[in-house]
Amino acid sequence: MNWKxxxxxxxxxxxxxxxxxxxxxxxxxxxxxxxxIKKVPALRGKTVVNLFYEPSTRTRVxxxxxxxxxxxxxxxxxxxxxxxxKGETLIDTGRNIEALKADVIVMRHSSSGAAAILAKKxxxxxxxxxxxxxxxxxxxxxxxxxLKEKTGEIKGLKVCIIGDIAHSRVARSNIWGLTKLGxxxxxxxxxxxxxxxIEKMGVKVSSNADKAIRGVDAVNVxxxxxxxxEKTAFPxxxxxxxxxxxxxxxxxxAGGNIIVMHPGPINRGVEISSEVADGPNSVILEQVTNGIxxxxxxxxxxxxxxxxxx
Amino acid sequence: MRFLIKNSRIIDPSRNFDEPGDIxxxxxxxxxxxxxINLEADKIIEASGKIAMxxxxxxxxxxxxxxxxxxxxxxxxxxxxxxxxxxxxLAMPNTEPAIDCADSIERIKRISEExxxxxxxxxxxxxxxxxxxxxTDIKKFxxxxxxxxxxxxxxxxxxxxxxxAFSAAGKxxxxxxxxxxxxxxxxxxxxxxxxxxxxxxxxxxxxESEYSRVKRDIELSAKAGSRVHIAHVSCRESIEIIAKAKKxxxxxxxxxxxxxxxxxxxxxxxxxxxxxxxxxxxxxxxVLSLKxxxxxxxxxxxxxxxxxxxxxxxxxxxxxxxxxxTGLETELSACIELVExxxxxxxxxxxxxxxxxxxxxxxNKGSLRPGSDADIILVDADKKWQVARGNFVSKSxxxxxIGSTLKGVVEYTxxxxxxxxxxGLQGKK
Ligand SMILES: [Zn+2]
Ligand SMILES: [Zn+2]
Numbered sequence: 001m002n003w004k005x006x007x008x009x010x011x012x013x014x015x016x017x018x019x020x021x022x023x024x025x026x027x028x029x030x031x032x033x034x035x036x037i038k039k040v041p042a043l044r045g046k047t048v049v050n051l052f053y054e055p056s057t058r059t060r061v062x063x064x065x066x067x068x069x070x071x072x073x074x075x076x077x078x079x080x081x082x083x084x085x086k087g088e089t090l091i092d093t094g095r096n097i098e099a100l101k102a103d104v105i106v107m108r109h110s111s112s113g114a115a116a117i118l119a120k121k122x123x124x125x126x127x128x129x130x131x132x133x134x135x136x137x138x139x140x141x142x143x144x145x146x147l148k149e150k151t152g153e154i155k156g157l158k159v160c161i162i163g164d165i166a167h168s169r170v171a172r173s174n175i176w177g178l179t180k181l182g183x184x185x186x187x188x189x190x191x192x193x194x195x196x197x198i199e200k201m202g203v204k205v206s207s208n209a210d211k212a213i214r215g216v217d218a219v220n221v222x223x224x225x226x227x228x229x230e231k232t233a234f235p236x237x238x239x240x241x242x243x244x245x246x247x248x249x250x251x252x253x254a255g256g257n258i259i260v261m262h263p264g265p266i267n268r269g270v271e272i273s274s275e276v277a278d279g280p281n282s283v284i285l286e287q288v289t290n291g292i293x294x295x296x297x298x299x300x301x302x303x304x305x306x307x308x309x310x
Numbered sequence: 311m312r313f314l315i316k317n318s319r320i321i322d323p324s325r326n327f328d329e330p331g332d333i334x335x336x337x338x339x340x341x342x343x344x345x346x347i348n349l350e351a352d353k354i355i356e357a358s359g360k361i362a363m364x365x366x367x368x369x370x371x372x373x374x375x376x377x378x379x380x381x382x383x384x385x386x387x388x389x390x391x392x393x394x395x396x397x398x399x400l401a402m403p404n405t406e407p408a409i410d411c412a413d414s415i416e417r418i419k420r421i422s423e424e425x426x427x428x429x430x431x432x433x434x435x436x437x438x439x440x441x442x443x444x445x446t447d448i449k450k451f452x453x454x455x456x457x458x459x460x461x462x463x464x465x466x467x468x469x470x471x472x473x474x475a476f477s478a479a480g481k482x483x484x485x486x487x488x489x490x491x492x493x494x495x496x497x498x499x500x501x502x503x504x505x506x507x508x509x510x511x512x513x514x515x516x517x518e519s520e521y522s523r524v525k526r527d528i529e530l531s532a533k534a535g536s537r538v539h540i541a542h543v544s545c546r547e548s549i550e551i552i553a554k555a556k557k558x559x560x561x562x563x564x565x566x567x568x569x570x571x572x573x574x575x576x577x578x579x580x581x582x583x584x585x586x587x588x589x590x591x592x593x594x595x596x597v598l599s600l601k602x603x604x605x606x607x608x609x610x611x612x613x614x615x616x617x618x619x620x621x622x623x624x625x626x627x628x629x630x631x632x633x634x635x636t637g638l639e640t641e642l643s644a645c646i647e648l649v650e651x652x653x654x655x656x657x658x659x660x661x662x663x664x665x666x667x668x669x670x671x672x673x674n675k676g677s678l679r680p681g682s683d684a685d686i687i688l689v690d691a692d693k694k695w696q697v698a699r700g701n702f703v704s705k706s707x708x709x710x711x712i713g714s715t716l717k718g719v720v721e722y723t724x725x726x727x728x729x730x731x732x733x734g735l736q737g738k739k
Contacts, residue, residue, distance in 0.1 A: 012509065091625055111627035112511035113581030121625075132629075133511030172511060195508040 003301040007119040007126040010135035011176040019177055025297035026145050032069060033292055042300050043072035049102040050076045053109040058264055059129050063106045066295035094118045104303050125302040133167050139263050140173030142294040146287050147218055150259055155182035160213045162188040162244060163222025163271055166195040170263045174220060175201050188212035190235045209244045218259035221246050224271045247273040259283055311352050312336050313727055318357035321656045323665035324677035328657050333362055335684040338726035342680055357688050360721060364664040364676045365397025365685040370541060370613035377406025382618040382705045388427040390704035392731040394639040395720040397685035398429040398675050404463040410435035410446045415454045427730055433458040436475045442466050448478040457671045460487035462541060465523050473530045480536030487539045488527040495519035500629055502590045506575040515590050521547035528555045528562050539670060540564040542615050544589035546599040553608045563670050565611035568644035569635055569710050571600040583624045583631035585710045605653045610666045614641045618706030635710045639702055643716035646691060684727040693719040
């Protein structure tokens with residue numbers, strides 16, 4: 001298919017065909033990373049700016065490697081967001097970066113919708129690298145890519161997303177992506193971490209981890225952060241691990257043969273046991289590898305790279 | 311000075327009058343309404359095909375002066391009003407400083423006398439500085455010309471203080487207007503709570519935060535024997551509570567704003583900050599309930615809640631953007647849509663936007679009865695227009711109707727028998 005979007009803001013707005021196109025493009029790029037010279041000239045002469053309002057070494061590095069393997073020039077801009085310092089507005093920053101002749105702006109921001117707001121104001125292609133609790137499309141795409149690689153087909157799979165669903169952009173993007181590709185999705189968390197009416201997004205909701213993961217093909221374990229400055233009540237750390245932590249015993253009880261994913265960085269002994277994270281069910285490191293191929297595909301497609309041959 | 315409007319369709323909600331005819335204006339008052347008034351006049355407008363009705367009485371307008379003249383001034387806001395067919399506004403007191411004492415009331419009166427293009431009526435705050443802690447001197451307000459008290463922008467959280475406010479206002483026969491929101495429930499919310507807040511990854515504003523306060527304020531007002539007017543109703547439960555109270559004979563009136571019946575929450579999911587307001591856009595079910603409540607008279611008034619904001623306050627991250635939208639220049643067209651849909655007739659419409667708010671405020675407006683002030687608009691109800699940033703008179707452009715095509719254009723706005731706005735002339739001055 002012909003890619004027509006200027007930006008990648010989220011998976012909610014993508015069609016099934018567009019998601020498949022990204023995954024297929026990623027598959028062809030994965031091979032590049034196995035070559036001796038891990039580079040193609042697809043985005044030669046283009047400039048990719050990583051604009052990060054939140055520190056995230058993993059995602060930033062992954063985009064940086066992806067852009068470089070496409071021969072693009074990469075500039076990293078980290079913006080401090082201390083509430084004391086009154087900096088320039090998001091749109092001013094975006095326009096300034098564009099004035100440097102940036103072709104693609106990859107943005108991580110703590111406000112939901114920030115990428116959508118920026119995208120309307122700049123001509124550069126905007127790739128959302130995570131906005132607030134809203135979406136983290138490339139993470140979900142790499143999760144799906146990994147699942148597809150492991151199982152052959154997303155359609156018909158049963159996937160449980162477990163953890164702080166309410167505050168998770170990874171969960172939202174996975175829900176849109178997986179349901180569009182025909183997977184069955186169960187979200188599992190303590191009631192207080194389930195956002196209202198999420199079942200209307202086409203998922204099943206459970207607060208019983210053992211029931212939720214019984215018979216699933218994969219479980220996507222979200223990073224738990226207990227230090228949020230939230231008024232919402234949070235579960236106790238140990239209690240959470242006991243009831244929702246992904247351990248060998250819990251996996252065994254649920255049927256054993258379950259793919260375990262995690263967007264990282266992992267909290268060992270908080271949401272997942274070391275044994276599982278490092279064990280045979282885990283595809284966590286493969287996700288990191290696949291992240292580069294998926295981000296290469298996204299950068300390539302939005303930057304109009306289809307005119308170039310890989 | 312004698313002024314004659316010929317051959318329009320005349321709508322006078324004060325006496326259920328909807329007939330073609332002529333309007334004779336003399337010395338700023340409606341002198342006569344009838345068929346074939348053929349007198350010599352200083353000015354004659356041939357208005358066949360047009361609707362003549364009382365100018366809008368918009369009882370919920372933030373003119374921002376004093377303090378935020380970068381968003382709007384009395385001058386710019388009332389000029390925008392004239393374009394929208396609004397001839398009277400109730401100016402909200404959440405200015406900087408708030409209108410909460412004799413000095414600030416005198417000041418805004420003076421500014422209005424000097425610079426307002428239309429009638430500006432004044433609402434004062436319920437509590438000093440709108441801080442919710444200490445009552446203002448409500449008993450002095452009536453003599454200063456204040457027609458209502460409200461802490462709009464906030465609700466008075468302290469129920470016993472609110473009860474005292476109702477008692478004081480009740481004694482003075484001053485209307486109390488309530489912005490109903492329990493901040494403990496709506497805390498930091500951005501959009502309607504539910505699928506919309508979940509999809510957008512934002513904190514939600516729950517319906518309970520509104521209707522629990524509607525319920526409380528109606529109960530307190532009844533206890534104090536005062537009237538109460540509920541501002542910007544957005545959800546079905548609030549409507550049900552108001553309907554029930556009215557049935558019981560409680561002296562409650564209510565308003566909604568055009569955005570609440572023109573758009574549902576799906577409009578906001580693209581993170582358009584011009585669709586961010588408080589209360590938020592609600593569900594389609596709420597939209598339908600509001601339309602029905604307007605048709606049935608459970609909601610008495612449509613008011614704009616005109617809330618101008620600068621681009622600096624809107625062109626930012628969604629959660630940092632200011633709440634509120636402008637409305638003076640689009641409200642009539644938004645209401646005409648309800649006539650188009652067959653939910654209202656012109657008389658009902660005119661009651662909602664002119665006659666009812668005037669009676670609720672106790673001001674002598676909203677009527678074309680001979681002897682009344684000649685605040686009249688002539689409307690081309692069939693003419694379509696495209697809402698664009700460029701065509702606003704208001705200093706601020708944060709309209710949620712930008713991009714919409716609306717029906718109904720104000721051709722003339724007449725205040726005290728003088729033409730203060732004429733379509734096509736605006737902007738050429
Ligand atoms: Zn309000
Ligand atoms: Zn208001």
